[in-house]
Amino acid sequence: GENVEQHPSTLSVQEGDSAVIKCTYSDSASNYFPWYKQELGKRPQLIIDIRSNVGEKKDQRIAVTLNKTAKHFSLHITETQPEDSAVYFCAALPFTGGGNKLTFGTGTQLKVEL
Amino acid sequence: EAQVTQNPRYLITVTGKKLTVTCSQNMNHEYMSWYRQDPGLGLRQIYYSMNVEVTDKGDVPEGYKVSRKEKRNFPLILESPSPNQTSLYFCASRPRADNTEAFFGQGTRLTVV
Numbered sequence: 001g002e003n004v005e006q007h008p009s010t011l012s013v014q015e016g017d018s019a020v021i022k023c024t025y026s027d028s029a030s031n032y033f034p035w036y037k038q039e040l041g042k043r044p045q046l047i048i049d050i051r052s053n054v055g056e057k058k059d060q061r062i063a064v065t066l067n068k069t070a071k072h073f074s075l076h077i078t079e080t081q082p083e084d085s086a087v088y089f090c091a092a093l094p095f096t097g098g099g100n101k102l103t104f105g106t107g108t109q110l111k112v113e114l
Numbered sequence: 115e116a117q118v119t120q121n122p123r124y125l126i127t128v129t130g131k132k133l134t135v136t137c138s139q140n141m142n143h144e145y146m147s148w149y150r151q152d153p154g155l156g157l158r159q160i161y162y163s164m165n166v167e168v169t170d171k172g173d174v175p176e177g178y179k180v181s182r183k184e185k186r187n188f189p190l191i192l193e194s195p196s197p198n199q200t201s202l203y204f205c206a207s208r209p210r211a212d213n214t215e216a217f218f219g220q221g222t223r224l225t226v227v
């Protein structure tokens with residue numbers, strides 16, 4: 001099955017700096033890579049996703065890049081703000097017609113300091 | 115409002131006392147799943163369902179049961195809870211099994227003593 005590794009587990013940045021979170025996956029059949037943000041005491045919510053036919057996607061201050069050859073993808077947050085502080089999860093989904101399990105990484109606790 | 119609703123939000127129970135956590139979605143989604151979230155381990159899938167009467171095991175199914183008698187409901191059953199099932203549980207639904215956004219419930223914090 002799919003295995004997703006996520007680094008770092010914790011990340012502290014100064015307000016206004018950039019933050020980068022990296023993930024690797026193992027199953028070459030994975031073709032959908034979402035990122036979820038979980039604020040303290042809340043449910044995970046999708047912030048951005050990318051499909052395997054795209055190398056990069058941007059949405060305002062967040063962007064995701066995908067390297068299918070190397071099997072890794074990254075989340076980039078620019079001009080970080082205190083409200084970006086949360087746990088971020090990457091995930092990978094292989095569309096195989098059976099199960100289609102969304103496998104998550106172990107999460108990154110991002111802290112944006114004033 | 116489109117949503118996934120779990121109940122209860124918090125539950126403290128004793129070892130061996132059967133319990134059910136309910137999950138309901140009003141978006142007509144085909145695919146539903148249960149996850150548990152533990153520190154340092156991320157979100158791990160317990161069970162999933164691709165449609166009514168179709169369920170299968172995820173990565174950590176031991177000690178859990180599910181059913182999918184109706185499209186909107188996907189309850190999680192712990193027949194004989196043990197302390198190692200103390201965790202934060204999330205139900206999630208997706209429109210289909212393929213590459214679509216997952217919507218999560220509010221979470222259920224379960225403590226087994």
